[in-house]
Amino acid sequence: MPAKGYLLYDRIVVPDPQEAKGIYNGGFYGKPIGVSKPKKEEELERPLELSLIEGVYLAKKSLLEVYSDGKSLSDKELYEYAKNIINKFEILYAVYEDLRKRGFVVRSGIKFGADFAVYNLGPGIEHAPYVVIALDENAKLFAHELMSFGRVSHSTRKKLVLAIVNLNTKNIRYIIFKWVKM
Amino acid sequence: MEDVLEGIIRNVGISKDSSEISNYISSNYGKDALLWDKIVVYLDLRSRGKNPVISGNFIWLKDKGSNGYRAVIYVLTENQPINVTDLERILAMAKSLHVEVYISIVDKYGDITYYSIDETKLAKG
Numbered sequence: 295m296p297a298k299g300y301l302l303y304d305r306i307v308v309p310d311p312q313e314a315k316g317i318y319n320g321g322f323y324g325k326p327i328g329v330s331k332p333k334k335e336e337e338l339e340r341p342l343e344l345s346l347i348e349g350v351y352l353a354k355k356s357l358l359e360v361y362s363d364g365k366s367l368s369d370k371e372l373y374e375y376a377k378n379i380i381n382k383f384e385i386l387y388a389v390y391e392d393l394r395k396r397g398f399v400v401r402s403g404i405k406f407g408a409d410f411a412v413y414n415l416g417p418g419i420e421h422a423p424y425v426v427i428a429l430d431e432n433a434k435l436f437a438h439e440l441m442s443f444g445r446v447s448h449s450t451r452k453k454l455v456l457a458i459v460n461l462n463t464k465n466i467r468y469i470i471f472k473w474v475k476m
Numbered sequence: 477m478e479d480v481l482e483g484i485i486r487n488v489g490i491s492k493d494s495s496e497i498s499n500y501i502s503s504n505y506g507k508d509a510l511l512w513d514k515i516v517v518y519l520d521l522r523s524r525g526k527n528p529v530i531s532g533n534f535i536w537l538k539d540k541g542s543n544g545y546r547a548v549i550y551v552l553t554e555n556q557p558i559n560v561t562d563l564e565r566i567l568a569m570a571k572s573l574h575v576e577v578y579i580s581i582v583d584k585y586g587d588i589t590y591y592s593i594d595e596t597k598l599a600k601g
Contacts, residue, residue, distance in 0.1 A: 393598075396598065396599070396600055397600045398600060414600055414601050423601070424598075429560055430560070431560050431561055431564070432559075432560070432561070433559075433560050434557040434558065434559050434560070435557060435558050435559075435560060435563075436557045437552055437553065437554045437555070437556070437557075437581045437583075438554070440552070440558075440579065440581060440591065441581060441589060443591075444589065444591050455596065455598060456593075458560055458563075458564065467564065467595060468595065468596050468597070468598040469563070469567065469593050469594065469595055469596065470592075470593070470594045470595075470596050471591060471592075471593055472591060472592045472593075472594075473589065473590070473591055474578065474590050474591060474592045475590070476520075476521065476524055476526065476578070476590045
């Protein structure tokens, strides 16, 4: 039985504490409401908020059923909805799904100036070894963007990975970008 | 103007192989919008004890132990964007030549920042 989630603009809330705990423990998805860094098992027994990216991924895996205005949304409907309200959603989702399929735990990287923070084991167990910025293969990069990428990797002491997505072929290439002294 | 540029090169203390950079200036003056930026990077690399060669869109670093090259540097300025596909092409070229890839960004005051780029398979460790 998939957990039940309710769409609230750009979030999905799983209200049932047991379902919420199951989802979180399945791969560090979302955040128990009011607990920024859950450490104890009992902190997970409360409603959970998920990002739309996480919601689409879990819906595709049939682990979550999302409701909006009393109606259940398919994963495709949720994906189309997310495309309309999140900038570069297709690019972000392609990278998120690929990293999850590779076995990584993927969380928001906004605190590090990136799209994703990527863990081998999970938050609270280790520091994220990578931060990832997702890019459309057809995009242009300006010097100030490249320099801000360099700042990200240097100041966070994490490896900055540029994930370059070709939406036509679904191919994703990963490039490590690092400020260096020559 | 070419004389002025060559005078600048002489006055910053480049003596060894100065004919190489002089040849580059005389062949490319008026044709390459990044001419000055490449010279700035070239001089910076020389000052760091490297052995750079400007060729086409790139600066190559000679490998001290052999006659080959060990790295390729793509020069960018503050105002010039790069296509992501170009980054991929440079990486593919470097991979086939077994050389490292760097990007140098030259700002409006001639300060240079270097970045390394390297494709990874990103396997879980």
